Amino acid sequence: MEQGLIQKPSEAPRAVDAAAGPSTYHPSMPQIIQHPVVVSSANRDDVPSAQHLSTTYTDDLCYPVSNIADIAANIMVPNKFRLRARVKAIFPRNPPTGTPPMANYICFFCKKCERPYVYVLQPISSRTLTTRDNAKTCHGCKDTILAEAELRYRFIAILEQNDNSLTVLISDRQADEFLPPLPPLSPTNNPNDLKKIENRTREANEKVEQILLGAMMDGQRSRPVIDWTVECYAVKNGKKGAKGEVVVYSVFGMKSS
Numbered sequence: 001m002e003q004g005l006i007q008k009p010s011e012a013p014r015a016v017d018a019a020a021g022p023s024t025y026h027p028s029m030p031q032i033i034q035h036p037v038v039v040s041s042a043n044r045d046d047v048p049s050a051q052h053l054s055t056t057y058t059d060d061l062c063y064p065v066s067n068i069a070d071i072a073a074n075i076m077v078p079n080k081f082r083l084r085a086r087v088k089a090i091f092p093r094n095p096p097t098g099t100p101p102m103a104n105y106i107c108f109f110c111k112k113c114e115r116p117y118v119y120v121l122q123p124i125s126s127r128t129l130t131t132r133d134n135a136k137t138c139h140g141c142k143d144t145i146l147a148e149a150e151l152r153y154r155f156i157a158i159l160e161q162n163d164n165s166l167t168v169l170i171s172d173r174q175a176d177e178f179l180p181p182l183p184p185l186s187p188t189n190n191p192n193d194l195k196k197i198e199n200r201t202r203e204a205n206e207k208v209e210q211i212l213l214g215a216m217m218d219g220q221r222s223r224p225v226i227d228w229t230v231e232c233y234a235v236k237n238g239k240k241g242a243k244g245e246v247v248v249y250s251v252f253g254m255k256s257s
């Protein structure tokens with residue numbers, strides 16, 4: 001644990017904020033170190049934050065809002081931050097190669113092998129689907145009937161603040177906290193069942209775009225300002241032949257209203 005970053009309750013009296021509702025203080029959430037108490041007005045956007053989705057860490061004194069430039073300059077890893085930003089774009093984390101598929105922010109996850117595998121959404125007019133066609137079988141256990149599979153959110157969002165942007169992962173349990181529940185799966189390779197999964201996935205994808213990018217207005221997404229919490233941590237560089245670690249940013253601690 002990063003002892004130096006954790007602010008004890010006795011050191012920082014909480015702001016009284018009736019609108020904040022029940023206690024939002026989480027002692028396990030470290031602070032960004034640049035501005036431990038003072039909330040800079042320069043970090044704020046004049047536009048109010050979205051109401052439909054926000055961080056659960058809403059106390060401005062305990063969890064000051066950082067800007068993307070602060071976060072990029074931070075050298076302490078792991079760390080956690082709060083920021084207000086619009087979503088510039090979202091896209092699948094592991095897009096399959098070949099024909100561009102429909103945007104799919106959801107993957108199959110093999111519970112046995114604990115690994116995701118790509119789930120390719122076909123255009124609606126495509127031929128009858130089979131598991132072999134529309135999803136790559138889990139490479140680990142060769143499961144072709146979804147016996148070990150569940151659906152999980154797994155995608156990348158570009159958060160945008162003035163001229164700065166931050167690429168973040170939105171996935172797994174952290175995504176489940178604020179995105180619509182995904183349908184449970186049971187073992188099948190029946191084309192009708194697969195079609196149903198496909199349709200539910202399609203609906204969930206549309207909701208993801210609606211929630212993160214906002215409603216369509218005059219042909220453009222409204223892209224609301226969202227109050228986020230993001231954590232950074234180091235992972236092994238997964239690129240072939242690459243050495244060392246890369247810092248990944250991942251959304252956590254969010255709720256929908």
Ligand SMILES: [Zn+2]
Nearest residue numbers: 110113138141
């Ligand atoms: Zn497997």
